[in-house]
Amino acid sequence: MAIPKGIAPTETHVPFDMADAASALIDATGIIIGWTPAAERLLGYPAADAMKQPARMLLVAPEDAAQAEAIGSWCQAHGGWGGLGRLRHRDGRRIEVGLRVGAMRNPGGDTSWLVSGIDVGSVPAWALSGSLLQAFLTRSPIGMAVLSPDLRYVWMNDTLERYGGLPREQRMGRRMAECLPGLDTEALEAQLRQVLKTGRPVIDYEYRGWTIAHPHREHAYSTSFFRLDNAEGRPVGVCYMGIDVTDRWRARERLALLNEASAYIGSTLDVMRTAQELADFAVPRLADFVTVDLLDSVLRGEEPLEPTGDTLPVFRRAGQTSIREGCPESVARPGDAVTVSPTSPFACCFFSGEALLDPVMDSSISAWSGDDPARTAKAREFGMRSLMVAPIGARGALLGVASFVRSRHPEPFEEDDLLLAEELVARAALNIDNARRYSREHAAALALQRSLLPHALSGGQAVEVASRYLPTDARNGVGGDWFDVIPLSGARVALVVGDVVGHGINAAATMGRLRTAVHTLADMDLTPEELLAHLDDLVIRLTEEESGQEEVAAAVLGATCLYAIYDPVTQRCTMARAGHPTPAIVDASGEVSFPALPAGPPLGLGSLPFESAELALPAGSLIALYTDGLIVTCNQDIDVGLGRLSNALGQAALPLEELCSMVIDTLMTCPQTDDVALLLARTRALGTGHVVSWDLPCDPAVVASARSLAMRQLAEWGLEEVMTTTELIVSELVTNAIRHGIGPIRLRLIRHDVLICEVADTSSTSPRLRHARTTDEGGRGLFLVAQLSRRWGTRYTEGGKLIWAEQDLPEPT
Structure with a gap:
């Protein structure tokens, strides 16, 4: 056998479960005196061929003898040995085995050695048993537990203990409802009973809730359940394995929120309405209090002003929502101008164009409020504890700033919350900019329409x-x-x-x-x-x-x-x-x-x-x-x-x-x-009190009579102030009709909003206004009429033409 060089043989290196191992009993002289059927299956030697044979026949090579002697010496000194080695099969091939050597003493005081081994190459399940299995289960990053058929804890690993926050000894023998009050244990136990009843495992069952380990923050878990059966196939318990998938759940929730926001924000092409929709959507999904402040120029539909130096443009409150009715936290109403301190996070966000996160703002309320006493008082009164500020920008232009505040929510904002806020604001910003552009185009269209249609109608x-x-x-x-x-x-x-x-x-x-x-x-x-x-x-x-x-x-x-x-x-x-x-x-x-x-x-x-x-x-x-x-x-x-x-x-x-x-x-x-x-x-009708007319012969001598008739009528109407000009107009128009027209001649005076003098004849010759030369004896008639009247003109009738002149009436006294 070969002993690993540099490593003293010790039992701590043998994590193997030897329950089904091949075993042989060797006496103090190295002779095999016991042989199990498992040894026969492992090495190919029947008991008859192995018994009474020296154990060295199992060595692979002659040089292994020295190492075998070293193991024997170790066993004499320490009472046993365990480790990896190699043995020779009866057919000559080499087998890598895990060995354990233990001493056995008979009543006479002689020592024999029990050698047990397993084929580490053909039996990979060795690593899932014994002390290694215990370490695997205990130290696994996946939470594991075994429950009895009546759903009481009988075993759990360290990870699950950390998830629940309750010590292991307080959970053993107890039901889930007694240990996990923040979870829907009825639904979980229903899953476990189904698995015990049918034997069909449940994979990736998701649920949410809080545990003692995290009492103020909801977590999400993914758990799988399977039944444990004994050798006879009868259920002896149920095992469940779970992992914390809070990050995955929150990412999915953020994606769902963004999809929902796309349908909710931007329902109209109105800037104020869109800003209010952003605030309404974020409360209470993300924050307890949200304000949306836009540039005054944006609300007017104009191009947004770019930041210049340290000077802040005028902002107006375009939208705000709170979990409290009436937004009592706000210092402004929608449409009001908003006062912004140049040192506040609001101003920093606008000037930098980058979002800011202040997870715990208890010590920075004054900085957040820009030393505004009203804002500071509101922040302290309502317990504002966490803040996010995001710029509202679209198409390379800054339109305003959105602020997100938590007061009742127990957890502060995190970086993931800031990313969500930025994405919400970015989507809303495009809708706000579209609404701004529409407002500008709409204003232009309305201006066009107003310029094309009559502003006021009057029929006189x-x-x-x-x-x-x-x-x-x-x-x-x-x-x-x-x-x-x-x-x-x-x-x-x-x-x-x-x-x-x-x-x-x-x-x-x-x-x-x-x-x-x-x-x-x-x-x-x-x-x-x-x-x-x-x-x-x-x-x-x-x-x-x-x-x-x-x-x-x-x-x-x-x-x-x-x-x-x-x-x-x-x-x-x-x-x-x-x-x-x-x-x-x-x-x-x-x-x-x-x-x-x-x-x-x-x-x-x-x-x-x-x-x-x-x-x-x-x-x-x-x-x-x-x-x-x-x-x-x-x-x-x-x-x-x-x-x-x-x-x-x-x-x-x-x-x-x-x-x-x-x-x-x-x-x-x-x-x-x-x-x-x-x-x-x-x-309406103009009766005889407003209209008078005279038929005149085509005779130059009638001009004086025409003037007299007109003057008497003006006197009756009380229009003495226009007698002089009317006398000249009547004289010139009647003279012009006599000289250039064809009789008979008709003179008519009409008094309504203005005084109208009309002279009609049967000629269709069009009169022409011209400047008379100094040597001309005539030609100044129509020029004088044009100078004395408000306006004048010619109208053709079925029987000829009519020349008219209007004068403004004197203001009533």
């Missing part, structure tokens, strides 16, 4: 008006429908409603171009059919110009418009339409009708001429102009929509604003599919 003394506008794109507030009320000469007023194809910015821009064109054409005092013809030519040109931009071209082509002119003197209304729905008329008795106006084509087609129709609208009549989005709703037929509109307008006696709201509420009962514009106008 001609009509009383009310309107409503509902864009389909309610979020941006822009669309392609429009309406207008345009004052015209002679106290008349133009009522306009139009509809551009599509929605959004392109439609709004197109609407603005058309509205501006209508204003320009209206100032030319064109009739409705002439105005639409010019507008149609404009749309054709715009379509050709925008041929490379399909969306813009589509918005222009196919636009519709209705243009109406109401004259409060004659109480008549002239209308023409280009593919637009017919207006609704409500007479004084409340009857609603839809007049049969000639149907012109939509703008830009250029296929058919436009025609106008004239209606009598006595004072008190109501005219409703609208776009098809009002009547084509809920996928209903247009006739159904017209019927509902007719029923709603039957309440025409209501104040106009109330009626306008009622019409919208009655017809808009489902989500919009198109922009909606509604313009209601109630007609």
Whole structure:
């Protein structure tokens, strides 16, 4: 046999379980006097061949004899030996064995030696028995325990003892519920009973709770259970092995929180709402009190200001939430400016752009509050004990700072909590920045819309008006429908409603171009059919110009418009339409009708001429102009929509604003599919007390009479202050009509918001304003009229033309 060199043979090196070992008994002279069947199986020698033979026949090589003698000497001195060696099988092969030699004394005092050995190569299970098995189980990093069939502890290793925090001797013989009050022991014992009953193991059963070892912090464990059976296959107990998977559980929880946060934070494109959602989500999942402070420029939708030097920009409280109702810890309300000390962690976080963690802030409350007495008092009053501060940044820009505080939570923040807070803030920051960008674009869109639609409508003394506008794109507030009320000469007023194809910015821009064109054409005092013809030519040109931009071209082509002119003197209304729905008329008795106006084509087609129709609208009549989005709703037929509109307008006696709201509420009962514009106008009349006219012959001598007639009328109206200028205007206009026109001549004065002087003749010659030379005897008439009047112009009529001039009335005393 070979003895390991340099190592004294000792039993402490033999951790083997020799219960099933091959054994031989050797007397003091080295002769084999005992041989077991196991020895025969190990070495191949039958008992008959081994008995009475010298033990040296089992040596592998002759040189092993000296080592065998050394072992014998050791045994004589120490009473035994154990270690590794090698023996020769009967067929000549070598077998590595683990040996144990022990002394045996017979009654006569002679000593024999019992040698036991096992094949360490063919029996690897040797290492799982005996003292090594005990060390393996006891020192394993996995918690292990054995419970009896009635689920009482009978054995556990050191690791499980550390997990539970209760000494081993206090757990032996007791049930789980008696030792682990912070765990759901009923569920655990249910698993154990199932395993005892079925014999099927349970793998990776996870549960959470606290133990005596960690009474203030929840831990997660993963445990496997299997049944222990005896040699007859009967269950004698159950074993469970568990590991602490708190880190894995927390990582999974953080991932779940982040996924949940993605759905919770950023539900709207509102900066304040998004900041509040961040605070609401973090309490109480992560902190007891959270504040979100954003740059004032961010809340206004502007670009965030970059930190410069040690100067802090203006911050405003955008969101805050507490586990306590009403956020009593806060020193500011949402929307308030927040005072920040340059030495506080808040300022350090903003300037550095890095998150800060103060796990235990008891000794640094003053530093955290920046020596602000109010903040310091709040921190001490509510027991704020742990703090995290994270910068809110997106796309390379800092938007603000979020603060997370624990007061009731027993555990301080950790690095993992800071990582979670940073990730939550980063996700919220993108939504905040998107909301900021949207706010800026939304403000621009609203500004565009406000600039394109009329700011205030006034029908003067001609009509009383009310309107409503509902864009389909309610979020941006822009669309392609429009309406207008345009004052015209002679106290008349133009009522306009139009509809551009599509929605959004392109439609709004197109609407603005058309509205501006209508204003320009209206100032030319064109009739409705002439105005639409010019507008149609404009749309054709715009379509050709925008041929490379399909969306813009589509918005222009196919636009519709209705243009109406109401004259409060004659109480008549002239209308023409280009593919637009017919207006609704409500007479004084409340009857609603839809007049049969000639149907012109939509703008830009250029296929058919436009025609106008004239209606009598006595004072008190109501005219409703609208776009098809009002009547084509809920996928209903247009006739159904017209019927509902007719029923709603039957309440025409209501104040106009109330009626306008009622019409919208009655017809808009489902989500919009198109922009909606509604313009209601109630007609008025200018009676004889406001209008006077005279027919004059085409004779230069009549100019003096015209002046006298006008002066007497002004005296009756109490307008002596404008007599001088009116006398000159009447004189020049009548003279101009006599010289350049064809009689008869008609002079008319109209007093309403302004004083209007009109002179009509049967000539179609257009007057021309020019500067007269010093040598000219005439040519200054219209120049004087333009200088003396507020504005002046020419309007063509069926019988000729009419030149008019307006003057401001004197302020009442």
